[in-house]
Amino acid sequence: MNNLKIKKLYALSSEKRKFSFTLPLRNKIRIGKRDYVVSLKSDEKYGTYILWKNRKYPVEIIRSRQNSYEILFNDISYTFTVETPFSMKRMKVLNATKKKVEQESIKAPMPGKLIDVCVREGSVVQRGESVVILEAMKMQNEIQSPVSGTVTRILVKPNANVMKDDILVEIKVD
């Protein structure tokens, strides 16, 4: 990448919020009319943390894939893709031609044993409806559909052991 031409970077959250940062990246963030120093630190007792307005926040980089980063900040995880002005533009063009997501894959949020599949292929499900029951750490977890739609494919059977992120059910979004 040619670092001379890039003046700005954008961090796009998975919920489509956009945060822009000018380059070279400063260790200050402006809020209203004031700049606040932000610093990334690490020590024996606390591990890695961000210091901001005299408070420490635990941070972790959980995953990094190409330009996508999953950050654990104060125990909450956020996923961002970092885009340059060029890649932003390209993305906009791509998005304009691409159709909306029609297919939703429900993945296992944790490794465990599948207790029950509550739907059949062809079932109509509402958002929030349980699709499978997964047992992990002595707890039965009902995995709910994030969308309303029709079940197109069931990829698992009761009593199967699944790994994290295994696709369990596919749903055609209404």
Add this chain to the structure above:
Amino acid sequence: MKIKKILIANRGEIAIRIIRTAKQMKISTVAIRTAIEPNAMYLEYADEIYDYSEDLTEIPVFLDIEKIIEIALNTGADAIHPGYGFLAENAYFANKCLENKLIFIGPDPDTIYKMGNKTIARKIALANGIPVASGSEGNISNEEEAIALAEKIGYPVIIKAASGGGGRGMRIVRKAEDMEKFFMIASKEAEKAFKDPSVFIEKYIENPKHIEFQILGDKFGNVIHLGERECSIQRKHQKLLEEAPSSALNSELRRKMGATAVKIAKAVDYYSAGTVEFLLDSDDNYYFMEMNTRIQVEHTVTEIVTGIDLIQQQIRIANGNALNIKQEDVILKGWAIECRINAEDVQAGFAPDPGKIENLSMPSGPEIRIDTGIKAGSSIVSSYDSMIAKLIVKGKDRKDAIKNCKMALDKVWIKGTKTTLPFFRMLVRNQKFLEGNFTTAFIEKDIEKYYLNSEYEEMLAAWLATKMFVEENLEENSIQVDFENGKEMSPWLMNKRMNQF
């Protein structure tokens, strides 16, 4: 004291909790080292360690009745404290202890059996005029019977496992069409979890509060109650936050419910510490749900508001001493809140998130009590529950306790797994919670986001993502990293690199 040495048939924070009181009572303790957690924190507290770490069987030793008895006999322990979970409510185990002339620190095996079987407990309650939700007299054998009964008492109904607990083998049925499916699921789950497929049916009380009373009884028939605990903040029937007292009770209702709790305990000749659980509806009607014949996770909040050490009472009673507290001596003072800090991913519907705790630092102060069996370097293993620590905070009143809790939550520092902390940080700012206006449906129905969402925190996280991107892609003299497309990287590897910034 007859009791000179106690075998702790448990692990984690409750093992440490029991040892703490035993020490004060000059009783020595034995803890068991297991292969799963050979360096666990509780081992540092016991006077003696029985090393069982050679054994690699999958079933925890804490569930192995014969082995626990053998260890007690071999180490010369004269009593066994089962803690909670594992064998704590196993009547057969309690009886085995007695057969081997070991004191079981808990109630009589017969009491455990009666209260452990929900259908029998229900019958006892009915026979003693204790209010219960309308439902089946005994177990229900098939879905036709279930449907017929549900028609009679009216939907919604709840199917419960006769030998159940902890929310397993439980299903709410709102219409007849669903009965067949849910009856089967509940029965299957019950069979699996408790080796007993029997289920029964009760009218489902919509949006109740979960209120439980702490009971103490001795072997001479004296029974008192130590007030209530508010345990309505639950998900999947598992408690997350408990309070004592409850803002839903006035002194008259407390007296009435307390008397009912004592009555049912007396009906089964209860001795030791125990808990009577009720559902309380919005019209102040209350229904007996079940009795837990063990020390509970949330016993701490009762200890704070009454000043009574419940483990000490359990040991005294097991030793054969008469209660040294009368009902009129029990005075509730102040307010206590317990937050269960578990290794769970709040953003993934409280899915367990086992792993190694890298850093851990807990607040301290006169208002704060921390019960934990985890330190930096410990692992939360998937064989056991996901608890990291109990944060217990007190205050003059509810408002004060919540204020102290809010401050304490910001001082808890845990790295290595995701935790329930973001949930509590949200909760102590939630208007309905602050008003005391919540039921067991709170988590599922009344909150939109399970965690505190701060705009600034997200922005700071975005800054960090951008910083990583810059380091990896734009800076000419950046440190070399194993950056491979599509390959997952360990955060700990990242950490090492970040330390060099």
